[in-house]
Amino acid sequence: MARQKFIWRKSKNIIMTTLCFVSVLIAVAPLFLICFYTLKQGISAINLDFFIRMPKPVGETGGGMANAIVGTGILLGLGCLFGLPVGILSGIYLAEYGENPFGHSVRFLTDVLSGIPSIVVGVVAYVIVVLPMKHFSALAGGVALGILMIPTVTRTTEEMIRLVTQSYREAALALGIPQWKTTLRIILPTALKGITTGILLSIARAAGETAPLLFTALGNRFWSTSIMQPIGSLTVFIYDYTKAPFDDWNRQAWAAAFILISLIIILSIIFRFVTRNRTA
Amino acid sequence: MIPDPSTGGTQIVPPVGVSYRAPRKKGRNIGDVLFKNSTLLFAGIVFSLVFLMTWEMYSGSRLSIEKFGWNFLASSTWDPVQDQYGSLPFIFGTVVTSLVGLAIALPLSLGVAIFLSEIAPRWLAQPFSFLVELLAAIPSIVYGMWGVFVLVPWMRLHGQPFLSKTLGFLPLFKGVPYGFGMLTASVILAIMILPIITAITRDVLQSIPNLQREAALAIGATKWETTKIILANARSGIVGATLLGLGRAIGETMAVTMVIGNRPEISASLFNPAYSMASVIANEFTEATSDLYISSLIEIALLLFGVTILLNILARLIVWSVSKKFRTA
Numbered sequence: 001m002a003r004q005k006f007i008w009r010k011s012k013n014i015i016m017t018t019l020c021f022v023s024v025l026i027a028v029a030p031l032f033l034i035c036f037y038t039l040k041q042g043i044s045a046i047n048l049d050f051f052i053r054m055p056k057p058v059g060e061t062g063g064g065m066a067n068a069i070v071g072t073g074i075l076l077g078l079g080c081l082f083g084l085p086v087g088i089l090s091g092i093y094l095a096e097y098g099e100n101p102f103g104h105s106v107r108f109l110t111d112v113l114s115g116i117p118s119i120v121v122g123v124v125a126y127v128i129v130v131l132p133m134k135h136f137s138a139l140a141g142g143v144a145l146g147i148l149m150i151p152t153v154t155r156t157t158e159e160m161i162r163l164v165t166q167s168y169r170e171a172a173l174a175l176g177i178p179q180w181k182t183t184l185r186i187i188l189p190t191a192l193k194g195i196t197t198g199i200l201l202s203i204a205r206a207a208g209e210t211a212p213l214l215f216t217a218l219g220n221r222f223w224s225t226s227i228m229q230p231i232g233s234l235t236v237f238i239y240d241y242t243k244a245p246f247d248d249w250n251r252q253a254w255a256a257a258f259i260l261i262s263l264i265i266i267l268s269i270i271f272r273f274v275t276r277n278r279t280a
Numbered sequence: 281m282i283p284d285p286s287t288g289g290t291q292i293v294p295p296v297g298v299s300y301r302a303p304r305k306k307g308r309n310i311g312d313v314l315f316k317n318s319t320l321l322f323a324g325i326v327f328s329l330v331f332l333m334t335w336e337m338y339s340g341s342r343l344s345i346e347k348f349g350w351n352f353l354a355s356s357t358w359d360p361v362q363d364q365y366g367s368l369p370f371i372f373g374t375v376v377t378s379l380v381g382l383a384i385a386l387p388l389s390l391g392v393a394i395f396l397s398e399i400a401p402r403w404l405a406q407p408f409s410f411l412v413e414l415l416a417a418i419p420s421i422v423y424g425m426w427g428v429f430v431l432v433p434w435m436r437l438h439g440q441p442f443l444s445k446t447l448g449f450l451p452l453f454k455g456v457p458y459g460f461g462m463l464t465a466s467v468i469l470a471i472m473i474l475p476i477i478t479a480i481t482r483d484v485l486q487s488i489p490n491l492q493r494e495a496a497l498a499i500g501a502t503k504w505e506t507t508k509i510i511l512a513n514a515r516s517g518i519v520g521a522t523l524l525g526l527g528r529a530i531g532e533t534m535a536v537t538m539v540i541g542n543r544p545e546i547s548a549s550l551f552n553p554a555y556s557m558a559s560v561i562a563n564e565f566t567e568a569t570s571d572l573y574i575s576s577l578i579e580i581a582l583l584l585f586g587v588t589i590l591l592n593i594l595a596r597l598i599v600w601s602v603s604k605k606f607r608t609a
Contacts, residue, residue: 013502017399023391027478028411030471034418034426090326093319106323108596109330115524115592116333116585117531118420119558123581124333126565127340136566150326180315208419211533211558215565235421242425242538250429257422264417272410 042258045251061248071231078142083149091157114151122212138231141217145206156198160191197271204264210235341579365576369544373554378529381469393481416475424538427468432459455549460541463550469529477525484517487603520598527591533558
């Protein structure tokens with residue numbers, strides 16, 4: 001009787017362990033499926049034209065997304081302009097002076113902010129920028145991306161600064177260096193590698209955003225670098241080209257997706273390595 | 281304390297052996313003050329962002345709030361021609377796909393989190409953690425594309441016919457397998473919210489002191505029985521993780537828009553196309569012509585914002601209190 005019970009407990013243990021492992025396999029399977037499929041479709045679709053040519057009119061094959069690549073670049077630049085100063089400086093505040101109720105609530109609100117759907121941020125950018133200006137613009141898209149970048153940049157900056165050994169700070173202060181100089185000249189340079197890669201990763205993620213751009217930057221099939229005009233972006237092109245019933249457009253959508261995914265995965269891996277060396 | 285003749289107040293005498301220097305009010309480094317206050321200013325911007333967003337969306341949707349009131353939530357008329365708007369079908373689509381997605385993702389996430397925190401050795405847990413995190417990094421639009429070109433055809437040809445053959449007696453799995461529809465959207469959502477539920481559950485499990493595991497193992501519990509004890513301790517943390525996942529699912533836009541079918545209908549079968557709150561904003565915002573139309577769409581965004589913010593606040597508080605409890609213990 002006791003023996004039977006023991007065997008039952010043992011086998012239950014084995015069954016549950018196996019189930020857990022199976023769920024890991026099920027969980028990572030989509031990652032490989034998606035990466036494999038994007039790789040397969042993307043590699044064959046990508047060529048030089050994709051980078052240097054403009055979109056062709058409906059019905060003609062060929063052409064590329066040169067304007068969308070530039071457009072995504074401009075949108076990201078604007079996003080950085082709005083998002084990075086706020087993110088980095090508030091990250092410094094949280095790490096250096098943030099041990100008070102205000103700091104805790106800012107930290108809490110950044111976490112909450114990171115859970116807000118990106119489409120809602122797009123609507124906010126629409127109300128703030130597009131409505132007063134009365135037309136869609138790259139500027140509005142940049143504002144949306146900037147707001148989206150703030151939470152990750154803030155938290156990465158804070159965490160990377162916190163990883164710097166306390167003795168660095170103490171040594172600098174003991175030499176009589178004022179605290180702000182310690183932060184700027186000793187702490188920040190030490191944390192710079194982590195902060196930079198973290199920021200690059202958040203930029204890459206912003207490059208993958210679509211929803212907040214649909215009705216802010218809108219999209220544009222023509223060459224435009226003006227921040228007051230609608231502008232094309234890779235993700236909005238992917239969206240339009242996926243819905244389109246033309247094989248050649250679908251092909252180009254895969255090429256764009258391939259570029260985005262490789263960018264994000266490569267930066268994630270770099271970030272992983274940088275932060276691992278730091279904590280070890 | 282001895283009286284200080286110069287100020288008439290009292291002077292604090294330092295204890296023996298402790299060096300003491302009165303705080304220099306005047307001589308404080310001007311750079312320090314400037315630097316601290318400028319970082320404080322930017323932290324203040326982050327702080328006020330949430331409130332600014334709330335206000336902007338409220339003022340943008342006031343037209344629709346005043347016209348329709350609570351009826352906006354209960355009416356299923358969405359008629360731009362007559363300028364009549366009710367968001368019930370969208371709320372329905374969002375709630376159903378999110379809950380079904382959660383039902384698929386939750387058991388899997390628990391399994392993965394248990395594996396990463398309790399079962400796998402470090403060298404195996406680390407790469408798998410990274411893979412799960414990568415899953416969260418893939419852009420929503422790429423999920424949507426993969427959904428349109430791979431998952432939808434597969435669901436139409438294999439997944440849905442199989443379900444209607446085996447579970448077809450349930451109203452949930454009746455009807456024509458289009459491929460596009462609530463079920464496919466739920467599956468995509470499940471894949472997308474799995475990483476966040478897993479990551480937070482794993483962190484909560486890891487925050488539970490090893491003493492618990494050692495005690496359980498010492499009285500002869502198997503690994504699984506130990507895990508059950510750990511899970512019972514982490515219960516509220518898991519609830520928090522689930523709420524966060526739900527918040528993600530509710531706000532997810534592109535992938536859902538691309539596979540849900542975009543038809544404002546309320547139906548029992550998961551095979552049928554539907555519409556979600558985020559999708560209607562994504563699809564119709566640029567086409568909205570009248571002020572009331574735009575205002576109604578902004579009100580839907582405000583609803584999404586309110587619900588996700590509440591879920592996030594609740595979830596963060598729960599997770600935070602759990603990890604705090606074990607950190608101080």
